[in-house]
Amino acid sequence: MKKVFLITAFYVTALLCVTAQVKKPQPKVVANNPAASIQRGKAVYQKECLSCHQADGGGVPRLNPPLYESTTISGDKKKIISIVLRGMTDRVPIDGEYYSNNMAAHAELSNQQIADVLTFIRASWGNKASAVTPAEVKAVRGVKKK
C-alpha cells in the first residue's frame, strides 16, 4: 500500500513539474502593450535608467522620482518621450515632491529603444497605460525644444 502511495506521489510530482514547465511565467501583457516590446524595454531600463529610478521603479527620495503611481508616466506620451530625449533639469514638483538630481538626456537611444523602455515602464509596477510606438518617439524627436 505504502509503495502504491509512493509511486502515485512520484507521478503526481512529475506531472506537476511538467505542467510547471509548460506554464512558464509569461510577462504581464496589458492591452496594446506587445510583450516583446516590454521585454526589450526592461533590458534598456536595466542598462540606462535603473541606477537612478531603481529596480522597483521607486526612485530615491528627494533625489530621483519614482516611476510608479506617477500621473506623468501614465499621462501624455509626448511629455515623457521628451523627458527621455532631452532630460529634465527643471525644479518643478512631481506629484508634490521636489527631486534634486538631474535627469540626463538619452537622445542617443533609438526611437525603438525609447518606445520599448517607456512601454515597459507604463506596464510595470502597477502602471497600466498604453504602449509607446517608435513613430511617436520619432515625431517628438523632430520637434525642437522651445
Ligand code: HEC
Ligand atoms: C542620472 C539619474 C537618472 C537617470 C540615469 C535616468 N533618470 Fe529619469 N529622472 C531623474 C530625475 C532626477 C528626474 C526628475 C528631474 C527633475 O525633477 O527635474 C527624472 C525624471 C524622469 C521622468 C519624469 C517623471 C515624472 O513623473 O514626471 C521620467 C519619465 C524618467 N525620468 C524616465 C527615465 C528613463 C526612461 C530613463 C532611462 C532611459 C531615465 N529616466 C534615466 C534621474 C534619472
